[in-house]
Amino acid sequence: MSSKAARKRNKRKFKMPKDVQPKEAVTLRTAPTTRPTWERLQHGCWAEPSGMGKNMQPIVDLASDMIGELYQGRQITTAQEQAARTFQEVRAAWVAELDLAGFKSCLAGGVGGYDGGDGNPEAKTAYQAIERRIGMVKTAILEIECAKLAGAKPNCLIALRRALDVMGGY
Numbered sequence: 001m002s003s004k005a006a007r008k009r010n011k012r013k014f015k016m017p018k019d020v021q022p023k024e025a026v027t028l029r030t031a032p033t034t035r036p037t038w039e040r041l042q043h044g045c046w047a048e049p050s051g052m053g054k055n056m057q058p059i060v061d062l063a064s065d066m067i068g069e070l071y072q073g074r075q076i077t078t079a080q081e082q083a084a085r086t087f088q089e090v091r092a093a094w095v096a097e098l099d100l101a102g103f104k105s106c107l108a109g110g111v112g113g114y115d116g117g118d119g120n121p122e123a124k125t126a127y128q129a130i131e132r133r134i135g136m137v138k139t140a141i142l143e144i145e146c147a148k149l150a151g152a153k154p155n156c157l158i159a160l161r162r163a164l165d166v167m168g169g170y
Contacts (some may be wrong), residue, residue, distance in 0.1 A: 035059055044150065045072045066148040076161060083168035087130065087142050093120070094127035130167070138163040 002010075036046070036059060044064065049057035063069040067088075071081040097120050131139045141163045145154050154160045 036061070063150060065150055066152045066154065067146060069150055070154070070157075075157065076164065079168045080161060080164035083164045084142070084146050087167055088146050090123070090126050090130060091143065091146065093123040097123040134163065134166045138166055142167065 041059075044061045045068075047060045047062055048054070049059070061068075063072045067076070067081060067084045070076045071078070076084075134142075141156075141159050145160050145163075148154070
């Protein structure tokens with residue numbers, strides 16, 4: 001602990017002079033942008049909106065992940081792409097239901113509270129139904145391949161196509 005005299009010295013040392021006026025708040029006028037930069041437009045396959053209000057709608061990257069790139073490169077069919085998107089949605093719901101804690105710093109502190117609820121049983125049921133229908137091996141292939149980002153290559157395109165065909169019901 002510091003002494004009373006040291007606290008007074010520090011208070012005087014860091015006291016603002018009276019003749020200094022605070023500056024007015026500086027605001028930057030930046031509109032939130034939904035348009036990609038010119039450099040980003042050079043990569044990927046973009047769908048520009050049309051019709052009324054097209055300036056207010058975002059430009060969408062159709063090849064934002066590996067599945068999109070394979071579809072735009074005509075290496076997988078529309079049905080296979082839709083099966084992959086369905087699997088990604090079901091998998092995301094399942095992972096969110098698991099509530100896996102990621103890396104936490106030692107300074108994050110605290111332990112999460114106890115939740116006695118059952119959560120979302122539909123997510124678990126949907127994922128397990130897919131797993132039973134297509135099998136463990138094809139589920140593992142889809143887990144690995146559907147999680148890859150743009151620019152990645154599939155480990156085995158034939159195995160991915162077969163797993164997507166089974167997922168789609170063909």
